[in-house]
Amino acid sequence: MxxxxxxxxxxxxxxxxxxxxxxxxxxxxxxxxxxxxxxxxxxxxxxxxxxxxxxxxxxxxxxxxxxxxxxxxxxxxxxxxxxxxxxxxxxxxxxxxxxxxxxxxxxxxxxxxxxxxxxxxxxxxxxDQGHFDSAQRVGGSNSSEEPGEGFDRAIAADRLTAALSQLNSEDREIVDLRHFGGMSFKELAAYFEEPLGTLLARHHRALRKLRGILESRGHDG
Incomplete structure (x- = not known):
């Protein structure tokens, strides 16, 4: 061209x-x-x-x-x-x-x-229904997987969608940009205009919250 x-x-x-x-x-x-x-x-x-x-x-x-x-x-x-x-x-x-x-x-x-x-x-x-597709891409997909495996993947994606919806807007944004937008920590620090150490700590806390929500929902389910 x-x-x-x-x-x-x-x-x-x-x-x-x-x-x-x-x-x-x-x-x-x-x-x-x-x-x-x-x-x-x-x-x-x-x-x-x-x-x-x-x-x-x-x-x-x-x-x-x-x-x-x-x-x-x-x-x-x-x-x-x-x-x-x-x-x-x-x-x-x-x-x-x-x-x-x-x-x-x-x-x-x-x-x-x-x-x-x-x-x-x-x-x-x-x-806010997009994480089903995103979780499939992050976790990978296999056309030869057993039907039960596909169902388990759908359940996991649904749990992820629900858990992400419970994060506050700041935590949700940092998780989305890092794990779905593929931004590096250096890029995230520039995006949020924060020192790298502060950004890393925020990201760690956000993932810890997400993990806690997922574990809690797992016990409830």
Missing amino acids: DAPSDSSPASRLKLAQAGEPVANAEHDERGLGGDELERVLRSAVGGDARAWERLVANFAPRIHGLVRAHVADSDLAMEIVQSTFTTVATKLAEYVESGRFESWIFRIAMNRLRDEMRRRRRHAKPM
């Missing part, structure tokens, strides 16, 4: 709105970080379509995982991912190179997700 001839938001939006680059994006095996990420960002701002595709390929699967942790409807999840990258495309030139692109893009995704959750609540449409 040829790079756009200009750096206008419209040029970058073509890839964000097309659907195919995001829908078929795989994890970028080369990864993006540090100086390389900044170089790709500068190229994308300058209208380089290949640089934009690398950003999408690197971050779309992680954002999709985060969204699917909350949204059962795959079409709606993809819509939120697309909306996130549309916002990124229009605001990329405004991004200040501070080494925190990961926290910036995930904040956009979380804001878009919250907007959709508020909209759904107003229309009384439950959204």
